[in-house]
Amino acid sequence: MFPENDIIDFASVLERIGGDKEFLNELIQIYMEDFDSTYNSLVQAVAAQDFTAIQELGHSLKGSSANLSLIQLREKAYLVETAGGEYNLELAQQGTSGLKTEYERFKAYIADRD
Amino acid sequence: MKILIAEDDAISSRVLANSITEWGYDLVITRNGEEAWAALASDNGTNGHPGIQIAILDWQMPKLDGVELCRKIRSHGLSQGLAYIYIILLTGRDHQEDIIRGLNAGADDYMTKPFDQIELQTRLKNGERALSQEKEALDLTVTDRLTKLWNRDKILEFLEDELDRNSRRYQPTGVILADMDNLGKINSQHGRSSGDHLLAEAARILKDTIRRYDRIGRYGDDEFLLVLPNCGKDHLTMIAERLRRAVETIPSIEVSLNSSVSFGCVSSQYSLTSSCHTLVAAAKKAVKKAKQQGRNCAVRIDPERKN
Numbered sequence: 001m002f003p004e005n006d007i008i009d010f011a012s013v014l015e016r017i018g019g020d021k022e023f024l025n026e027l028i029q030i031y032m033e034d035f036d037s038t039y040n041s042l043v044q045a046v047a048a049q050d051f052t053a054i055q056e057l058g059h060s061l062k063g064s065s066a067n068l069s070l071i072q073l074r075e076k077a078y079l080v081e082t083a084g085g086e087y088n089l090e091l092a093q094q095g096t097s098g099l100k101t102e103y104e105r106f107k108a109y110i111a112d113r114d
Numbered sequence: 115m116k117i118l119i120a121e122d123d124a125i126s127s128r129v130l131a132n133s134i135t136e137w138g139y140d141l142v143i144t145r146n147g148e149e150a151w152a153a154l155a156s157d158n159g160t161n162g163h164p165g166i167q168i169a170i171l172d173w174q175m176p177k178l179d180g181v182e183l184c185r186k187i188r189s190h191g192l193s194q195g196l197a198y199i200y201i202i203l204l205t206g207r208d209h210q211e212d213i214i215r216g217l218n219a220g221a222d223d224y225m226t227k228p229f230d231q232i233e234l235q236t237r238l239k240n241g242e243r244a245l246s247q248e249k250e251a252l253d254l255t256v257t258d259r260l261t262k263l264w265n266r267d268k269i270l271e272f273l274e275d276e277l278d279r280n281s282r283r284y285q286p287t288g289v290i291l292a293d294m295d296n297l298g299k300i301n302s303q304h305g306r307s308s309g310d311h312l313l314a315e316a317a318r319i320l321k322d323t324i325r326r327y328d329r330i331g332r333y334g335d336d337e338f339l340l341v342l343p344n345c346g347k348d349h350l351t352m353i354a355e356r357l358r359r360a361v362e363t364i365p366s367i368e369v370s371l372n373s374s375v376s377f378g379c380v381s382s383q384y385s386l387t388s389s390c391h392t393l394v395a396a397a398k399k400a401v402k403k404a405k406q407q408g409r410n411c412a413v414r415i416d417p418e419r420k421n
Contacts, residue, residue, distance in 0.1 A: 066206070
């Protein structure tokens, strides 16, 4: 059993993918490979105050985080998406920095687990 | 069955692909709406293979989103007469209001992300069931109930298409009208069910005897019309004789039924401008001659050459 935490809900993601832990590791790898480039695009979009791009990138990160049941990362991505839709720069900056913090926590958690 | 995935999110796409291939479906993976449209347009079942039958489309995608793609598939499909594609839209949990818009755009079903495998499998099964019902309904409008052959309208449509195609390629089309001998007598002496049994058996045997790319339909009560692409007059006579021998003795539940068939044949060879109507009329004339010659034979009429 995996410990309960607010980073990843292992039970729910494993249930969705038929309990295949190896496949879950593969999905986590895909997530990590994609995160950096999406995050960099988001930082640029925030700097340029491109709210359409902020909303789209937030939506995209929200979807992939939800797929892996990454609880806090999904929350922060949702903030970013909402900020984009509301043209709220402050919220977008807050969400973006929250994403970075949560991603680092997630990475450390996975490294510990390995 | 072949399924298309249009999903820009790598994880969602990977989860979908993993399950779908495990369940034995063929898969086409695309990352945006434009790629998906190109895949659907090039693999849509018009080349004789079933093509992509189910499409799983993400709502939010770059270039062409799921809803726009859905509309495009529906409007294009209608105008081009393409096979029906069963569409499942994917949408986020907090975008439930999108579902109505998606269904209005022509989607058949939807799934909210993240989804689990059992839900996905159930929805794909629903899709398969809907497609097979759709096919059955379509079949009923173009096939003959008793013989399961194409009906009169459909076989004439095939003949027209074939004449059109063959005239462009300067290839002859063969037409055979097969008329059951003594069916009226059999019906009155042994009952309609005996006659129906003979008709269904004759249909089955004729269908098994023709070439893979020939078509056969029920033209009248006791008549079958056969359309034979790229079939000149000599070849036509050989095929008709083979068919005649095949149905000469149909195994019957009744004793001693005379169950032969007369054949009238005509090839468009001598007149590449022949219309569907003139060829069928000529085939009818040939059948009449076969009946006059004592039935159970094949007669070919060669239309006059047009200069």
